[in-house]
Amino acid sequence: MGYTLNFSAVWRSFDLLLEGLALSLALACAAILIGCAIGLVTAFCLMSKSGAYRRPARAYVTIIRNTPILVLILFTYFALPQLGLTLSKIESFVLTLAIYSGAYLAEVFRAGLLSVPIGLREAGLAIGLREMQIRSAIILPLMVRNVLPSLGSTFISLFKDTSLAAAIAIPELTFEARKINVETFRVIETWIVASLLYVATCSVLAALVRVAERRLSIPR
Amino acid sequence: MDIPAFLDQLFAARMSILKGMGMTVSISFLAICIGTALGVGVGLGLTYGAKPLRWIVRAYTDFIRGTPVLVLILASYYVLGAIGVDLGPFEAGVLALAVFCSSHVGEIVRGALQSIPLGQTEAAKAIGLTFPQTFAYVLGPQALRQILPAWVNTAAEMVKASTLLSIIGVAELLLRTQELISRTFLSLEFYFFAGFLYFVVNYGIERFGRYVERKTSIPT
Numbered sequence: 001m002g003y004t005l006n007f008s009a010v011w012r013s014f015d016l017l018l019e020g021l022a023l024s025l026a027l028a029c030a031a032i033l034i035g036c037a038i039g040l041v042t043a044f045c046l047m048s049k050s051g052a053y054r055r056p057a058r059a060y061v062t063i064i065r066n067t068p069i070l071v072l073i074l075f076t077y078f079a080l081p082q083l084g085l086t087l088s089k090i091e092s093f094v095l096t097l098a099i100y101s102g103a104y105l106a107e108v109f110r111a112g113l114l115s116v117p118i119g120l121r122e123a124g125l126a127i128g129l130r131e132m133q134i135r136s137a138i139i140l141p142l143m144v145r146n147v148l149p150s151l152g153s154t155f156i157s158l159f160k161d162t163s164l165a166a167a168i169a170i171p172e173l174t175f176e177a178r179k180i181n182v183e184t185f186r187v188i189e190t191w192i193v194a195s196l197l198y199v200a201t202c203s204v205l206a207a208l209v210r211v212a213e214r215r216l217s218i219p220r
Numbered sequence: 221m222d223i224p225a226f227l228d229q230l231f232a233a234r235m236s237i238l239k240g241m242g243m244t245v246s247i248s249f250l251a252i253c254i255g256t257a258l259g260v261g262v263g264l265g266l267t268y269g270a271k272p273l274r275w276i277v278r279a280y281t282d283f284i285r286g287t288p289v290l291v292l293i294l295a296s297y298y299v300l301g302a303i304g305v306d307l308g309p310f311e312a313g314v315l316a317l318a319v320f321c322s323s324h325v326g327e328i329v330r331g332a333l334q335s336i337p338l339g340q341t342e343a344a345k346a347i348g349l350t351f352p353q354t355f356a357y358v359l360g361p362q363a364l365r366q367i368l369p370a371w372v373n374t375a376a377e378m379v380k381a382s383t384l385l386s387i388i389g390v391a392e393l394l395l396r397t398q399e400l401i402s403r404t405f406l407s408l409e410f411y412f413f414a415g416f417l418y419f420v421v422n423y424g425i426e427r428f429g430r431y432v433e434r435k436t437s438i439p440t
Binding site (some may be wrong): 072187188197 | 283286287288289291296298301303304379384387399401411415419422426428
């Protein structure tokens with residue numbers, strides 16, 4: 001084989017990888033915050049009795065879920081300027097990721113909303129709460145507990161999807177790893193370290209989700 | 221937007237787009253076939269493997285699932301070359317997608333097998349079936365009902381993930397589209413068109429998944 005593992009070149013640029021990782025996490029956090037807002041509104045629209053809300057929401061979810069995320073990213077960054085909407089790399093990436101995650105979160109939230117027993121809504125009506133009060137005081141808090149596991153796994157896969165930001169040259173983890181790879185030719189070491197960073201971050205995130213689930217679970 | 225110019229260019233580039241489409245289909249098809257074969261092995265290993273084997277398979281799936289697909293593809297492309305396995309971008313990309321697919325299929329198979337109540341296995345033992353018989357007549361058919369719809373979803377995921385091979389220079393649909401755009405500067409139109417083609421393929425797969433789900437569900 002004639003290849004000796006030598007990690008020193010990678011350690012020298014380890015700061016770059018960590019900065020990339022921080023940017024990846026920041027992108028994922030920004031995207032999921034906006035995505036949650038989009039997803040929640042879409043979920044309520046999906047469950048609406050009126051087709052005027054339900055049909056556009058269903059179309060949005062179906063279109064986004066059946067289009068590759070890379071095409072969406074390239075479309076927002078390269079094609080939207082033609083329509084007069086010029087965004088910076090980071091803005092356009094976060095926007096795309098938020099719209100993308102919104103479609104998945106809409107289904108997550110819809111399942112969560114369906115899991116709240118109808119009797120609670122009726123009880124709310126019976127004590128004279130308004131529709132918005134029922135939603136914010138009864139349904140949402142219960143739904144959050146139900147959706148936490150799926151929300152967590154959506155966030156983790158979103159974090160992995162930030163690697164696609166490398167395609168439009170945003171300096172996140174994959175982009176930095178590729179740069180180190182090309183500059184130092186320590187191919188194996190670079191990709192071992194980069195993928196371990198991803199795996200480690202994903203397991204930390206999964207552990208955090210489990211802690212949150214325990215903290216929020218209703219005491220019995 | 222200049223529709224006639226776009227249609228002209230589209231007609232001129234029809235062969236290129238068709239070739240790209242063919243490439244996308246063959247990448248996805250190969251990745252799904254190899255990935256499924258591997259994945260069934262992974263799933264069986266996770267469920268029935270002896271302790272050390274199960275740990276190894278668990279580590280494999282956790283590692284693959286914690287790493288972004290793009291990192292898998294880049295790693296497979298660069299690392300295999302560095303250790304002297306000379307694969308072209310097509311082979312390296314298909315390999316990475318197949319590995320990614322295998323970890324997903326593995327989890328699907330494990331989930332389906334473990335969801336079958338233990339009583340079924342005990343009943344099979346009680347009437348004297350050997351393990352291969354139990355698997356063929358009792359566990360397999362029940363697991364298949366759960367596996368098939370999820371497996372069709374994975375197939376759609378693979379078609380979407382095949383776009384990432386454009387980053388290592390495989391001339392599939394997205395890369396062909398990018399080439400066209402750099403020649404014609406019609407980024408809005410061509411990205412939209414590519415997105416539409418992917419949507420059609422994936423929507424077809426999704427509908428097929430629904431059909432399979434209906435067909436395999438136990439009639440009530």
